[in-house]
Amino acid sequence: MKLCHFDIFEDRCLHAITQKNTTLPLRGSVALHTGEPQKKVLQNRQKLLKKLGVSDFDVVLANQTHSSNIIIIEQNESKGWDSGKSAIDDCDGLITNKKNILIGVMSADCVPILLYDDTRQVVAAIHAGWRGTRDGIITKAVDKMITAFGCRTSDIVAGIGPSIGVCCYEVGDDVGANFDDEFKVETSNGKYMLDLKRVNQNQLIKAGLKKESIEVLSLCTSCDNDKFFSFRKERGCSGRFLSIIGLR
Numbered sequence: 740m741k742l743c744h745f746d747i748f749e750d751r752c753l754h755a756i757t758q759k760n761t762t763l764p765l766r767g768s769v770a771l772h773t774g775e776p777q778k779k780v781l782q783n784r785q786k787l788l789k790k791l792g793v794s795d796f797d798v799v800l801a802n803q804t805h806s807s808n809i810i811i812i813e814q815n816e817s818k819g820w821d822s823g824k825s826a827i828d829d830c831d832g833l834i835t836n837k838k839n840i841l842i843g844v845m846s847a848d849c850v851p852i853l854l855y856d857d858t859r860q861v862v863a864a865i866h867a868g869w870r871g872t873r874d875g876i877i878t879k880a881v882d883k884m885i886t887a888f889g890c891r892t893s894d895i896v897a898g899i900g901p902s903i904g905v906c907c908y909e910v911g912d913d914v915g916a917n918f919d920d921e922f923k924v925e926t927s928n929g930k931y932m933l934d935l936k937r938v939n940q941n942q943l944i945k946a947g948l949k950k951e952s953i954e955v956l957s958l959c960t961s962c963d964n965d966k967f968f969s970f971r972k973e974r975g976c977s978g979r980f981l982s983i984i985g986l987r
């Protein structure tokens with residue numbers, strides 16, 4: 740299992756982003772919801788925990804629906820990990836302050852974002868496609884960390900992960916119209932190249948995070964398709980990669 744990491748979290752919390760890997764079954768996909776053999780997916784998931792050295796951790800995943808729904812995980816119990824059936828339903832953001840549990844989001848072009856508050860010891864994993872970004876899911880996640888756990892925005896550190904970049908994310912006016920001009924470039928054929936990572940980065944800064952507390956990986960799922968799954972580049976691939984975070 741190949742992994743990549745954000746520098747900004749240092750060693751203070753456990754986190755990882757899984758990469759594509761042609762030596763693994765299903766190229767290392769960890770998605771149970773895309774119709775691939777469950778057993779192989781579960782094997783890949785076990786390899787991930789083993790590589791992180793936390794085979795005893797619980798893991799919680801959601802049935803992501805491009806919503807802006809966020810759930811706080813209050814119990815040390817795996818959900819959506821050994822079987823898709825137990826995943827948290829209709830949810831695109833997870834937050835927890837429990838130790839020995841990993842929370843994660845799956846993606847293949849959408850923006851995965853991990854948040855960490857070192858002082859209050861709270862982590863969050865957010866899936867932000869264009870709909871979630873339009874609906875301000877990352878702002879809602881920060882708000883929830885503040886109201887539920889007393890986090891301060893000056894303590895929150897964020898990692899914005901690999902997603903389809905402004906280089907490759909062409910959208911029509913139906914999508915583009917939802918975002919300010921500063922985040923999109925109009926193309927000669929009347930479409931837009933949209934920078935979803937930067938919209939989310941901007942929302943985090945507006946929420947009160949320090950600019951230097953946000954790391955944005957420049958990796959593009961389409962350009963860097965050898966490392967990450969891209970639904971667009973692969974024309975509807977079944978693979979997904981996982982961005983995961985937790986407290987020891």
Ligand SMILES: [Zn+2]
Nearest residue numbers: 906907959962
């Ligand atoms: Zn690209």
